[in-house]
Amino acid sequence: MSQKELHPIPARDPVSGGPLFVSELRNDESGVSIRGRFALPAYCNLDTEQSRFLEVFLRCRGILSSVEKELGLSYPTVRSRLDQVLSALNLTPIREEARPEKPDKAHKEILDKLERGEITAQEAKTRIRERSEVR
Structure with missing residues (x-):
């Protein structure tokens, strides 16, 4: 057949x-x-539109800008459709790791003092930890 x-x-x-x-x-x-x-x-439980989206997504190797062009959709619409497919498949997206915050001025001062030898590593650690608890 x-x-x-x-x-x-x-x-x-x-x-x-x-x-x-x-x-x-x-x-x-x-x-x-x-x-x-x-x-x-x-x-197999995806509807026709979701199946087509998944096929395009795979052919575009997961590059959302390529999916946008292929389907003629905006980025937010592509993301929304991807989220719908993930939900239909009972998949939870892996969240991006939270980007580390840039050290604020006080944090930078502590590190500078440590670098100049004005405080010990233990003291720097204690000060940084205290500042983190205040936030």
Whole structure:
């Protein structure tokens, strides 16, 4: 059977709207059939628009600016669609690490005093820790 003769897998039962599972896998060439209850991959539950977005996203290697151009959408819309796909797949985005704050003036003074040998490393550590607790 050629790929053109295959039907797409429906995401939901068209009558009840409930989830579906695969009950048989078959190879026409060998005649082998495997029966059981097989779960569909999560991406099979994506709607047509989400599937198309995921395909474009992958072809663009995850570069959102390329996805923008390919789909003719704004960056916020692309991000929103990506978030929708992640949600549909029950995936939580990995948040970017919080960027370390630039040391403020007092923090820099402590480090400068340490560098000049005016205070010890232990004293610098204590002062910095005290400043962090005040914030």
